Amino acid sequence: MATNGTENGEFSFAANANANANTNGGKGRNGLAKIQTHKKKGDEVCHDDSATPVKAQTIDELHSLQRKKSAPTTPIKGTQGGFAAVSEEERQKQQLQSISASLASLTRETGPKVVKGDPARKAETPKHVTHHHHHYTPTLSTSDSALKFTHILYNLSPGELYEQAIKYEKGSFITASGALATLSGAKTGRSPRDKRVVKDETTADELWWGKGSPNIEMDEHTFLVNRERAVDYLCSLDKVFVNDQFLNWDPNHRIKVRIVSARAYHSLFMHNMCIRPTPDELEDFGTPDFTIYNAGQFPCNRYTHYMTSSTSIDLNLGRREMVILGTQYAGEMKKGLFSVMHYLMPKRQILSLHSGCNMGKNGDVALFFGLSGTGKTTLSTDHNRYLIGDDEHCWSENGVSNIEGGCYAKCIGLSGEKEPDIWNAIKFGTVLENVVFDEHSRDVDYSDNSVTENTRAAYPIEYIPNAKIPCVGPHPKNVILLACDAFGVLPPVSKLSLAQTMYHFISGYTALVAGTEDGIKEPQATFSACFGAAFIMLHPTKYAAMLAEKMRKHGATGWLVNTGWSGGSYGSGNRIKLAYTRKIIDAIHSGTLLDANYAKTEVFGLDIPTGIEGVPLEILDPVNTWSDKKAYKDTLLKLGGLFKKNFEVFSNYKIGADNKLTEEILAAGPNF
Ligand SMILES: Nc1ncnc2c1ncn2[C@@H]1O[C@H](COP(=O)(O)OP(=O)(O)OP(=O)(O)O)[C@@H](O)[C@H]1O
Numbered sequence: 001m002a003t004n005g006t007e008n009g010e011f012s013f014a015a016n017a018n019a020n021a022n023t024n025g026g027k028g029r030n031g032l033a034k035i036q037t038h039k040k041k042g043d044e045v046c047h048d049d050s051a052t053p054v055k056a057q058t059i060d061e062l063h064s065l066q067r068k069k070s071a072p073t074t075p076i077k078g079t080q081g082g083f084a085a086v087s088e089e090e091r092q093k094q095q096l097q098s099i100s101a102s103l104a105s106l107t108r109e110t111g112p113k114v115v116k117g118d119p120a121r122k123a124e125t126p127k128h129v130t131h132h133h134h135h136y137t138p139t140l141s142t143s144d145s146a147l148k149f150t151h152i153l154y155n156l157s158p159g160e161l162y163e164q165a166i167k168y169e170k171g172s173f174i175t176a177s178g179a180l181a182t183l184s185g186a187k188t189g190r191s192p193r194d195k196r197v198v199k200d201e202t203t204a205d206e207l208w209w210g211k212g213s214p215n216i217e218m219d220e221h222t223f224l225v226n227r228e229r230a231v232d233y234l235c236s237l238d239k240v241f242v243n244d245q246f247l248n249w250d251p252n253h254r255i256k257v258r259i260v261s262a263r264a265y266h267s268l269f270m271h272n273m274c275i276r277p278t279p280d281e282l283e284d285f286g287t288p289d290f291t292i293y294n295a296g297q298f299p300c301n302r303y304t305h306y307m308t309s310s311t312s313i314d315l316n317l318g319r320r321e322m323v324i325l326g327t328q329y330a331g332e333m334k335k336g337l338f339s340v341m342h343y344l345m346p347k348r349q350i351l352s353l354h355s356g357c358n359m360g361k362n363g364d365v366a367l368f369f370g371l372s373g374t375g376k377t378t379l380s381t382d383h384n385r386y387l388i389g390d391d392e393h394c395w396s397e398n399g400v401s402n403i404e405g406g407c408y409a410k411c412i413g414l415s416g417e418k419e420p421d422i423w424n425a426i427k428f429g430t431v432l433e434n435v436v437f438d439e440h441s442r443d444v445d446y447s448d449n450s451v452t453e454n455t456r457a458a459y460p461i462e463y464i465p466n467a468k469i470p471c472v473g474p475h476p477k478n479v480i481l482l483a484c485d486a487f488g489v490l491p492p493v494s495k496l497s498l499a500q501t502m503y504h505f506i507s508g509y510t511a512l513v514a515g516t517e518d519g520i521k522e523p524q525a526t527f528s529a530c531f532g533a534a535f536i537m538l539h540p541t542k543y544a545a546m547l548a549e550k551m552r553k554h555g556a557t558g559w560l561v562n563t564g565w566s567g568g569s570y571g572s573g574n575r576i577k578l579a580y581t582r583k584i585i586d587a588i589h590s591g592t593l594l595d596a597n598y599a600k601t602e603v604f605g606l607d608i609p610t611g612i613e614g615v616p617l618e619i620l621d622p623v624n625t626w627s628d629k630k631a632y633k634d635t636l637l638k639l640g641g642l643f644k645k646n647f648e649v650f651s652n653y654k655i656g657a658d659n660k661l662t663e664e665i666l667a668a669g670p671n672f
């Protein structure tokens with residue numbers, strides 16, 4: 001035995017100490033006391049750990065053991081009648097060919113060379129390399145871009161996306177509750193004035209264009225210029241994220257979407273917001289019905305026709321493609337796809353709705369319409385009811401279905417006491433946009449609007465404990481129209497006739513408070529047809545007629561709920577307590593409000609209940625809560641006038657089969 005531990009020419013403190021331990025009773029050669037570990041009887045060698053040895057010879061080998069090779073994302077289908085199905089190798093090749101085809105430039109002969117996997121993992125040599133070839137004969141012309149590989153990070157899991165975000169995207173952090181905090185860059189909300197739709201022979205006739213329409217026209221050629229810009233940008237990167245997912249829980253009307261993006265944040269956001277395919281469904285995915293090219297970090301070219309800023313969100317219904325340039329706000333993808341559904345679904349006699357939706361234990365379904373910030377997510381997330389969805393739905397002959405696989409909740413002022421289900425959904429896997437947190441504890445301060453007022457959480461719907469999965473339900477019984485009336489003159493709740501429901505649906509009113517920085521501002525009335533004019537593709541009366549028809553057929557009751565101010569306008573009154581609004585909503589669901597006694601209000605002619613359990617009597621008629629009665633009347637007339645003015649453009653349109661409903665709707669507005 002070597003005496004100084006230099007066996008094999010190596011020096012080891014442990015070996016040295018052990019050797020000494022045997023010869024001089026615990027004293028090292030230099031007289032220092034040896035650090036004594038448990039000395040087992042009869043064991044002459046002192047081990048510094050008794051665990052079983054690691055099964056690796058090198059550090060690299062050790063690390064390679066840590067990650068188990070996962071089953072292929074999509075398992076190989078069983079063989080049928082002795083004939084082998086497509087081999088895994090072949091299937092992977094086809095999938096990559098499809099992705100290369102998606103990313104193909106329209107002016108060069110081949111799609112990019114794509115390879116699966118993270119370029120950072122050099123050890124893993126690319127196995128499946130694919131080039132997409134157009135059908136004409138390739139020429140020998142080539143470019144630098146044709147020589148390089150683009151790595152495809154395909155349907156990554158939340159864990160993988162967290163790591164990509166944290167390693168490569170500045171501003172990505174794990175919060176104390178496990179969510180991924182991200183920044184969406186310069187844009188923290190949607191850019192409706194930069195959203196363009198290709199006007200071609202078909203869409204020129206089908207879509208709503210002109211005054212009031214959200215569809216700003218662009219031509220096909222300009223679309224292709226922007227598409228090429230986005231595709232070239234994406235292919236120039238070392239890696240892009242590709243998500244293949246679904247929209248719409250109604251299996252007969254499911255839409256396959258592919259999202260190509262440059263950021264892990266975008267991939268995780270869409271992973272949460274769209275419906276996640278099972279491995280089997282992914283295997284049969286084939287060609288997507290719609291593709292998004294999100295090159296949001298790259299601006300559009302101001303020399304390109306139609307471009308008025310560095311942002312452009314372009315929809316081409318004919319090509320079934322959307323291109324995003326110059327905005328990283330993830331909501332553009334969500335709402336862009338919603339626009340597509342607002343086009344595709346009505347073609348199939350299915351009504352698409354900007355609404356939340358939930359269902360009681362007895363199967364009674366309620367829809368919650370309302371503009372941004374009026375309470376769709378907050379009120380459809382109800383501990384006593386099943387959540388079908390918080391924002392986008394379809395109403396077909398078979399009932400309702402959620403379009404999405406996740407929720408997108410506003411976070412400003414969020415508290416665990418007031419909104420426990422949303423609070424608890426902000427955990428591992430959830431994307432938290434633009435929030436502020438403590439740099440050490442990573443506790444989020446939901447009251448902090450330093451980055452933006454529009455802080456958001458995107459989480460899979462199953463993070464809400466009583467989510468109804470699959471997210472479908474029977475025909476709605478109640479249709480609740482939410483308005484956040486910062487003027488404080490609309491009653492907290494009123495029961496609507498069918499004509500009134502249509503009037504308020506087409507009006508799409510809310511009044512939010514403009515920026516609060518330079519002191520108190522006047523409430524700003526917003527009218528947005530169908531409570532989502534920014535996303536509709538056809539004329540509002542088309543959707544209104546479908547809603548009226550469905551409500552009549554299925555005997556649904558309409559309600560108008562003011563989740564805004566009481567006791568005065570913004571500045572003197574206060575926002576109605578969420579607890580009271582919840583009591584009102586409870587009474588609608590249970591049916592007790594349907595049977596209550598009602599009184600009519602002046603100007604708007606609304607039927608207001610004379611009592612609701614758990615809600616102070618005096619707030620039910622807003623006139624009681626204003627100390628200055630004249631100011632109340634003036635404000636009421638002012639708002640009534642705004643409604644009238646807004647509705648003028650709709651007075652020439654026929655809604656439904658005959659003129660009767662149209663006349664009733666026109667008469668159902670404010671009267672003074
Ligand atoms: N009485 C009330 N009723 C409903 N919401 C209230 C009330 N008082 C305050 N709020 C707050 O208003 C906000 C409503 O936002 P919510 O996320 O539900 O909007 P949304 O209608 O889903 O909008 P979006 O379409 O933009 O997602 C929440 O922050 C909620 O806490």
Ligand SMILES: O=C([O-])CC(=O)C(=O)O
Pocket residue numbers: 189190331332334335371372391408
């Ligand atoms: O789309 C968004 O950014 C948020 C949202 O739900 C809406 O505005 O209706």
Ligand SMILES: [Ca+2]
Pocket residue numbers: 376377390391408409410
């Ligand atoms: Ca919402």
Ligand SMILES: [Mn+2]
Pocket residue numbers: 354372391
């Ligand atoms: Mn919304």
